[in-house]
Amino acid sequence: MMNPHSCDDAHLAATYEQTPPPDLLALLEEQDDFLLLGHVNPDGDAVGSVLALAHMLRDMGRTVAAAFPSPPPRWWTDMPGADLVQDNPRQAPVVIALDCDGAGRLAGLQPLHAAAQYSVEIDHHSSTDRTSDILYVDPAAGATGILVFRIIEALGRPLTSAIATCIYWAVATDTGFFRFANTSTEVLEICARCAACGADPHSIAHTNVGIRPLPHLILKGRALVGLESYLDGRVLASAIGPEDFVAAGADRTHVEEIIDDIRLAENVDIYVLFKAIDLDNRWEVSLRSSVVNCAQVARDFGGGGHAEAAGFTFDGPLEKGRTRLLDALSKALPDHHHG
Ligand SMILES: [Mn+2]
Incomplete structure (x- = not known):
């Protein structure tokens, strides 16, 4: 029998509807x-x-x-x-x-x-x-x-x-x-x-x-230490400010995937990470949730993405943007707590 993963085998075992136009x-x-x-x-x-x-x-x-x-x-x-x-x-x-x-x-x-x-x-x-x-x-x-x-x-x-x-x-x-x-x-x-x-x-x-730059690890540490709960614990958020970038010797390439570690927290509906992408108080926001449609929330703030992972940017200060987002999330969250 032919090895199903051979390069000579032109076809996959399964067939798929969406062929290229x-x-x-x-x-x-x-x-x-x-x-x-x-x-x-x-x-x-x-x-x-x-x-x-x-x-x-x-x-x-x-x-x-x-x-x-x-x-x-x-x-x-x-x-x-x-x-x-x-x-x-x-x-x-x-x-x-x-x-x-x-x-x-x-x-x-x-x-x-x-x-x-x-x-x-x-x-x-x-x-x-x-x-x-x-x-x-x-x-x-x-x-x-x-x-x-x-x-x-x-x-x-x-x-x-x-x-x-x-x-x-x-x-x-x-x-x-x-x-x-x-x-x-x-x-x-x-x-x-x-x-x-x-x-x-x-x-x-x-x-x-399998390998990460040290500034990324330091930045991640600061983000995890700064985690705070909102809306009865249903939202978990942290912010990486200009001072965090300086202390970690980090740039914007080092913030990738920090949200994925935040998402490991249990009994949370929505995960949020605010990132000061440059020193002039412009903030980038990552949203993750399997309860709320993140793309829809992000679009209301001029951003986009997938239902479970989306993002947007806003001009600071952080506190103002966070308040607006929490207000939107409190409306987007379904009534019943997941228990
Ligand atoms: Mn893709």
Whole structure:
């Protein structure tokens, strides 16, 4: 019997409804000059999806560049494809936004997407704010990297070691290394295929979750010490202020994932982390909850995200923003305490 995870096996065991739209596949086959963009503050899924698709197009002999509106995290140079990323990309006829909750998440690169002859969005967020000519959006997909995998399979392109590494990276990070609710059969099957084709699960896990910079640990310690309960303990929140960044020798790259440690607290409905993203009193807020729709709350404050994880920013002072948010959360919370 054929090894189900062999690279020669073209098909997954399961079949999935949301195949890539034919107009997208035709565009990828027929055009020859592409610019691929990920969202601002790119995460593993944004960088991995962009680079996986970029590798595929370059392997097909196409001209392709990748860019992000703000620098990717420090680990990203461990992902194959650093040479594909440009600081100041030029306009291309086909511009594809990946993992963006609407083109607004392209920030300073949005004009390139808007001016494209063919604008495309490939994404798994549930936003309805879509402006592109061609959409491949599947909110049921565990990561945007899953959609890129489906595209590669639909086009019959080989899952090279570089592509497998980028897709595994995208999917593993967006599923919290196979712990979150979006960890599906498809996720596990695709990652098994990627591992069979050259992705190294141990080194990718080590780079992403097995080692941390000291400033991050100090910053996290300060955030955990500062945790406070609100609304009868249903909300747990902390703030990382300018003084915390200075004391920890940290910058904004060091705040990633601190909310995930806060989320470990039991008997809490909503987790909140306020972060002073620069010294001029601008605050970024991360929301996590499986009780309240975080995306809806964040949208009311001009932000966005997923139902269980969302964020927004506001101008300080902190106290004012926190009061407004707690007021909104008290209205959004269902009446009955979870006991
Ligand atoms: Mn994603």
